[in-house]
Amino acid sequence: MATTERRTFLLEFEKPLAELEGRIQQIRDLATENGVDVSDQIHQLEARASQLRQEIFSSLSPYQRLQLARHPRRPSTLDYIQAIADEWMELHGDRRGNDDPALVGGIGRVGGIPVVILGHQKGRDTKDNVARNFGMASPGGYRKAMRLMEHANRFGMPIFTFIDTPGAWAGIEAEHQGQGEAIAYNLREMFRLDVPIVSTVIGEGGSGGALGIGVADRLLMLEHAVYTVATPEACAAILWKDAAKASQAAEALKITSWDLKNLGILDRLLPEPVGGAHSNPLKAAETLKEALLSTLEELSQLTSQQRREQRYQKFRRIGVFMELPA
Incomplete structure (x- = not known):
């Protein structure tokens, strides 16, 4: 059963x-x-499988990493909350009549x-994805997130945010409810928070x-995660009028963790x-928990004023460019 399920979700590579x-x-x-x-033959084949696994996953293209991220x-x-939290209580609602399942949060x-x-x-499956809108949060989701972050700030609790979305929900109803304003409000307010x-x-x-939940003192990324201004499919459709060129767009967009590390964003x-x-x-x-705690320990050595200033300067540096003479 498990083998059949695994084969169902196999990527081409x-x-x-x-x-x-x-x-x-x-x-x-x-x-x-x-x-x-x-046992000798099995040992040889397992060694070959281990070598093949290393070869495949050490030479993935940006678009293959995107597939892995999805x-x-x-x-x-x-899943991560369940694995890393000693205690956890999910909180619901933005106090304006909405509770978006595409963006979850709580205290722990x-x-x-x-x-x-x-x-x-x-x-996890099609039915669950439809219920959670494929991780694309509505304005109510971002307002709920801000409510929880303000709660954290009020009680001096550090904030951990986990990013995993193709983008905010871009439906007509989302625009009607003020999607742009909700995200812009979060961007502004996260800069003023005192807590790490x-x-x-x-x-x-x-x-x-x-x-919308990414204005932070420190940005971490899992190795095969991606971070981009637009999905490669959307970028390809805009630039070349052909979504099939998503692989080419993924290369140009510099979306991988290694790209962002080299650019100084990560x-x-x-x-x-x-x-x-x-x-x-x-x-x-386990890797994530260790990184979060060590990063939090580092940030705890700073005053709230130092953190706010560093946070501001961090995002001011992103996007700085130079024009070279022709």
């Missing part, structure tokens, strides 16, 4: 590895049925420290939908288990 692993399992099953010792089995915000303890955690939440803020891109960080790149976070969610969560 994962298939050679899956075929080899399937062959290893077949040999192991046949040897068990017939009482034959094939993987249906990739751990979500609630991580490493014994009281914190507010919030983030985008995608679904750590944002982590755990999957897909897209457009203003990501920035503060810390978090390695994932070989095969992606979905191949070993607990190990990925």
Whole structure:
């Protein structure tokens, strides 16, 4: 059952590895049925599988990393919260009549420290994705997020935000409810918060939908996550009138964690288990928890005024460019 489910979600570049692993399992099953010792052959094949896995995941293109960031089995915000929080209580509502399931949040303890955690939440299957609007938050979601962050600021609780969205919901109703204003308000207000803020891109960080909870003292990214001003498909449709050129757009947009690290936008790149976070969610969560706590310890050495100033300067530096003479 588990093998069938895994094959259902295989990405194209994962298939050679899956075929080899399937062959290893077949040999192991046949040897068990017939009482034959094939441990040496199994060991050789497993070594080859390990080498192949390393080769595949160390040379992914930007568009393949995007596919990995969108993987249906990739751990979500609630998965990470469950794994890293000692205690957790989800809070609901923006106090204006809305409770957006595409953006979740609440209070908890991580490493014994009281914190507010919030983030985008995608679904695990089609039905769940429709219910959560594929992680695309509405204005009510961003207002709920701001309410929780103001709560954190009032009670001196650090804020952890997890980014995983293709972008904010762009429907007519969202515009009618003030999507642009809700995100802009969050951008402005997050700069004034006194408490430490750590944002982590755990999957897909897209457009203003990501920035709406992404104004932070430190920006972390999982190795195979992406962060971009627009999805490669949208970029390709705009520039070339052809969404099929998304792979070319992904290359030009510099969306990977390595690109953003080189550009000075990313503060810390978090390695994932070989095969992606979905191949070993607990190990990925352990890496994330260690990074969050060590980053929080670093930020706690600063005064609130120093944090606000550094936060402001961090975002002032992003986007600075020079014009060279022709």
